[in-house]
Amino acid sequence: MSTNSVSVSALKKRKSPIYMAIIYVVCVIIAVTCILPFWIMIVNSTRSTPQIQQHALSLIPSGHLAQNIAVFKGKDFKPSVGFMNSAIISTCATILAVYFSSLTAYAITAYEWKLKNAFFSFIMGVMMIPGQVTLIGFYQAAYRLGLTNNRLMLILPSIAAPMMVFFMRQYLQASLSIEIVESARIDGAGEFYTFNKIVLPIMKPAIATQAIFTFVANWNRLFEPSVLLTAKEKKTLPQMVQLLRGDIYKTEFGSIYLGLTITALPLIVVYLLLSRYIVAGVALGSVKG
């Protein structure tokens, strides 16, 4: 109580209005910088190319959305195809990553086995190595086996997600009491059953945040799909977006903005709906100071 009154009096004493004004002005400027590009993108997707050519910057939407949509007819940019492919890959990869990372983390936390510590050290050692630098070998192996243009090549690798195992282990160590597991054993539950029915529900908060980030990371991934998925009907959304820079659309500014909006808007909407969890999740995902 006494500390509370100290900080209140300090607050009154030291809060200078100029200092606060500077903070707000800077924050508002940065906020505008973060929003404006997306706002321009959304507004311009409803404007016609002549309008954009006359004045590229307008904050008020216009009525040429249908016209811009029509441009995409018969072109390679097919957002619905990309959307479906991205959704399939991201969903499957997320489920696998979350489940098997939890399982591996549980193996490290709940059981005493000889190689346990060595295994965990190994996971920490490899968790920062990005798949990108080894993709030449991955591609060549897939190519020789005829597995390019196969979505599984982008989904199955997520079974081994060292970074997520690391965070899941941190979470389990803090929140799993071994007594719960032991009482389940006394009740005759099998080990696998215990994991699925008792441990997984305990891990829900960690799973939720990790799932959101894995999904977004997979959704936005460009390098691996560009290499492995070359067939038109297999392309993911980020690969489709790349087509917008091509020559066909160079004079169709309205449709370029529309294409970008189609790919960004779902993410913006989902982000705004889940922002509370996402921003808190970033904090959870980092190491403790």
Added chain:
Amino acid sequence: MNKKKSVSYTKYGYIFAIPFVVAFLIFQLYPILYTTFIGFTNLKGLNSKDMSLVQGNPFQNFVDVVHVESFRTALKNTAKIWILNFIPQIGLALLLTAWFTDVRSKIKGMGFFKVVFYMPNIITAATVAILFNALFQSPTGPVNDILCSLHIQDAPVQYLVSKTTAQNVVIFIQFWMWFGYTMVTLISGVIGIDPAIFEAAEIDGANRVQTFLFITLPCIRTIMLFTLVTSLIGGLNMFDIPKCFLDGGPDSATLTTSVFIYNQAFSGSYIYNKAAAASMIMFAIIVFFSSMLFYILRDKDEAAMKKLKKRELREAKLAARGMM
């Protein structure tokens, strides 16, 4: 953990780790080894399946890659783009962290600001890159439109043909996409600090700046190092933005090592062996930096204990030897 009871369950530890290990061996370890192997072969050409080890110097591909002008440019660009985006990024993130965690001045709408600042990070990098390409178009892009309307420039400028501007825009995009993430991470670090320390500082009469410099910063040292290393490794792999923004151009100004590797192997030239060699060079650099992270994250007390034990053991041995 009760050792007696868990003994009979030991095998489940192994069983539950199997899927991870198998997937790791197939999808991560094997590609690493195979990429290394390709780096020592003559594998080239679309649809080519034959390869044999290079004649003469086995490291010929590595030597060649290091001497290729565009790889050197790519390496320089990657380092430059990362450094020039990271310094302002961590600077702004620290400033915002200091403001947002200052108990003496609560900021209204802080939640809103956090959400908005983090937003660019969640949007597909490919989309962001092409959006910025559209924004900087000439003569009819929004940036030209704003600057002409405000009479900052008299006529539209061809931004995207200038090497410096192109590089600066890539640096800005990286900064813009990541400062929010860094800020949120740092804030979480500050929130984890025991509030009693801040109270003590306040009672001792420390002002805002002093509190931040001498209390907050030292307390979030680990988290800052973590941010530094993860950002560095991400930066070394920078691909989406430079690839989609101007495909490494103009005149290789935004060519990063990842774009170089991609272009070598997959767009037109199909020089897999050189690309593999370049990948392994990047791999070595990344392993070096991630071992630094490993060192940072290790349990410090445990490590200190181990050292102490080792020393005791050594001293005991020395003593025993001396006795003999």
